Amino acid sequence: MIDTAVIVLNWNGKDSLKSCLDSLLAQSIKCAIFVVENGSKDGSLEYLKKNYPQVRLVVNQANLGFAGGANTGLHQVISENFAYAALFNNDAVADKDWLKYLVKALLDNPDTGIVTCKLATTDNTHMDSTGDLYTTWGLPYPRGRGEPVGTQYDDQTTIFSASGGASLYRIKMLEEIGLFDEDLFAYYEDVDISFRAQLAGWKVRYVPESVAYHQIGATSGKIKGFTTYQTIKNLPWIVVKDVPKGLVGTVLPRFLLAYSSFIGRAILRGQGWTALKALSVSIRKLPKKRRERKLIQSQKTVSSTYISNLMTHDLPPNAYNLRRVRSWWWNLKRKT
Numbered sequence: 001m002i003d004t005a006v007i008v009l010n011w012n013g014k015d016s017l018k019s020c021l022d023s024l025l026a027q028s029i030k031c032a033i034f035v036v037e038n039g040s041k042d043g044s045l046e047y048l049k050k051n052y053p054q055v056r057l058v059v060n061q062a063n064l065g066f067a068g069g070a071n072t073g074l075h076q077v078i079s080e081n082f083a084y085a086a087l088f089n090n091d092a093v094a095d096k097d098w099l100k101y102l103v104k105a106l107l108d109n110p111d112t113g114i115v116t117c118k119l120a121t122t123d124n125t126h127m128d129s130t131g132d133l134y135t136t137w138g139l140p141y142p143r144g145r146g147e148p149v150g151t152q153y154d155d156q157t158t159i160f161s162a163s164g165g166a167s168l169y170r171i172k173m174l175e176e177i178g179l180f181d182e183d184l185f186a187y188y189e190d191v192d193i194s195f196r197a198q199l200a201g202w203k204v205r206y207v208p209e210s211v212a213y214h215q216i217g218a219t220s221g222k223i224k225g226f227t228t229y230q231t232i233k234n235l236p237w238i239v240v241k242d243v244p245k246g247l248v249g250t251v252l253p254r255f256l257l258a259y260s261s262f263i264g265r266a267i268l269r270g271q272g273w274t275a276l277k278a279l280s281v282s283i284r285k286l287p288k289k290r291r292e293r294k295l296i297q298s299q300k301t302v303s304s305t306y307i308s309n310l311m312t313h314d315l316p317p318n319a320y321n322l323r324r325v326r327s328w329w330w331n332l333k334r335k336t
Helices: 014-025 044-051 065-079 098-108 171-177 189-199 226-242 245-268 272-284 286-298 304-310 320-335
Strands: 004-010 032-038 056-060 084-089 092-094 112-121 127-129 132-134 140-142 166-170 203-214
Touching: 004 014, 004 065, 004 098, 014 032, 014 044, 014 084, 014 092, 032 044, 032 065, 044 056, 056 065, 065 084, 065 171, 065 189, 084 092, 084 098, 084 171, 098 112, 098 166, 098 203, 112 171, 112 189, 132 189, 166 171, 171 189, 189 203, 189 226, 189 286, 189 304, 226 245, 226 272, 226 286, 245 272, 245 304, 245 320, 272 286
Parallel strands: 004 032, 004 084, 032 056, 112 203
Antiparallel strands: 084 166, 092 203, 112 127, 112 166, 132 140
16 A cells, blocks of 8 residues: 655646656655646646646646645645655656655654655755754754755754655644645745644654755746745744744844844845735734644643754854844944
8 A cells, every 4th residue: 555645736837847757756665646736827737637647636726835735735645544745846856765765764763743855956066955944033044055965964863844845744743733834825834834843742854865856946936026025924924833932032033133134135126015015914914823823832742942952043054144233243242
């Protein structure tokens, strides 16, 4: 019996589907492959029906984003009693043993709810992600992104968060903590679900033997201002929902400084209207996120200290402007 499903989300990605699906069909362990057709207008659905009859289709009439599309696929997988469900980007290609090593990691670690792989660029020259980290500034970032591919991330380890683009989820965990937050649509929905898993006592693990290759930004780059909008809209919700009470005093002031700088830079880039729309939506849904927080925090089984130890007590490596502001502040304090 096949107990593992792989869910591929597709939105106007017909040109990427062949390499993606061929790599999944060539996996060294058996799996069921589902494609969530997320309202494409580029002929993807017709292409899939003609060329990949062995792939299961889940059709959405509109683009529900990564979170909504993933949930559509997960509802189907859960209804069919699979034990594990992987999410895989349509612009990624998997090594033949990608899934085998992820499944083995879940079997070997019953306290782990999510496992993630080494994700490199399509030419295998640089890292895309070796798991995500979450900082005391309320800012997540992909570990290793942009670094040359090497041996620096070859140890299996627990990690704060898994990349939604190429990770495996234990269905038992999802039934306990819930699925993706569809309000997030895209960006940081994987950090949110990993954060909720950690709060509920489930571990997240990085498995370097499992390798995939990703074309960064192939989908989000199709929409002008998409990254700015989703970043400004979504980041506050993770702080509001997931940061435990004992860490709010540490995270919130730093986050507000960082968040203000994001909005300011968006305005300087000519994306002020996009930033303001995102801020408006984020504020409007804060009451809903506070209600969600009550449920999430009531189910917390670990201490704030435990979560603090998982977090990165520094800024993301690419937060150059914030690092300059922090250095200025430290120098000012030394002089006084």
